Amino acid sequence: GENVEQHPSTLSVQEGDSAVIKCTYSDSASNYFPWYKQELGKRPQLIIDIRSNVGEKKDQRIAVTLNKTAKHFSLHITETQPEDSAVYFCAASLNSGGYQKVTFGTGTKLQVIP
């Protein structure tokens, strides 16, 4: 099955700096890559996603890049703010038996220091 690795497990940045989280996946059939943000005690919430036919996608301060050949994708957060502090999960999704099966990475705890 699919295996998603995520690095780093923790990340501390100064407010205003950039943060980068990297993930790799194993199954070349994966075709959809969402990123979720989970604040303490809350449900995971989608912040951005990218499909396998796109190399990069940006939404304000957040961007995601995908390298299908190398099977890795990254989340970039610019001009970080304290409210960006949370756990971020990458995920890889592929069609399995008629539905999209999502495999999550291990998570990155981001701390933005004011």
Place this chain on the structure above:
Amino acid sequence: SAVISQKPSRDICQRGTSLTIQCQVDSQVTMMFWYRQQPGQSLTLIATANQGSEATYESGFVIDKFPISRPNLTFSTLTVSNMSPEDSSIYLCSVPTSATTDTQYFGPGTRLTVL
């Protein structure tokens, strides 16, 4: 996006007992997914519940331990049977945000503590 509710939001249970978690969605969805999130860990898919058929379980999860019901297109239950402290986790249901998307939207979760 869909509005998802889960009951209970949290519970403390004794080992050896069972707990049934409910997931209600405000719109009809074909697929519903159940995840487990152990303390400080990532999300692991337990099973996929498709209305009108048996749930599909992932490796490491069995129906006897985690029976699932899916009586209609807006509701599902997950039972955690014969609980042990290792079952202490957050259990979340999720649904696709629409019929044409791969994106999943999560319920608020049920925080289970087994003593």
